[in-house]
Amino acid sequence: MYLRQGDAVIDCTVRNLSASGALLRVDIYFAAPDRFDLLVVGSGSKRAVETKWQSGNDIGVQFLEGSE
Template identity: 35%
Template sequence: MDERRAHPRLRALKGARVVLPGGHSTFDCMIRNLSPSGAKIILESTVGVPDVFQLKFEDGSARPCLVKWRNATEMGVAFQG
């Protein structure tokens, strides 16, 4: 498999929240790896999570995300902007 990431990802184990557009719904998640350009996150289920959302970190900062791949409980996201 070809590596298509712009930056290598570093292992992480950090809590975060997926915030849906409009900010009214959120999902808890864990960040498994992280780079300046994206992350791999683990959720209880990816059902109902749109392809574009905000990832809110424990420190209160947030990054807009675009889903690049997903399976039942994991997603790879690219940070936007």
């Protein structure tokens, strides 16, 4: 994931990918920002997402419209 505000990159595992969002799992706990860009290495896909929930190292995100 690419954090716009601080230009930081956090490695994560993308799980439960759907047309509307995904579950992200990070190795270290941090408070996810309200919005950030999700860059999927390999496919080169970059999508703007909104954090919907966070439980420990799991973060549920929703894709923002027009970010494909």
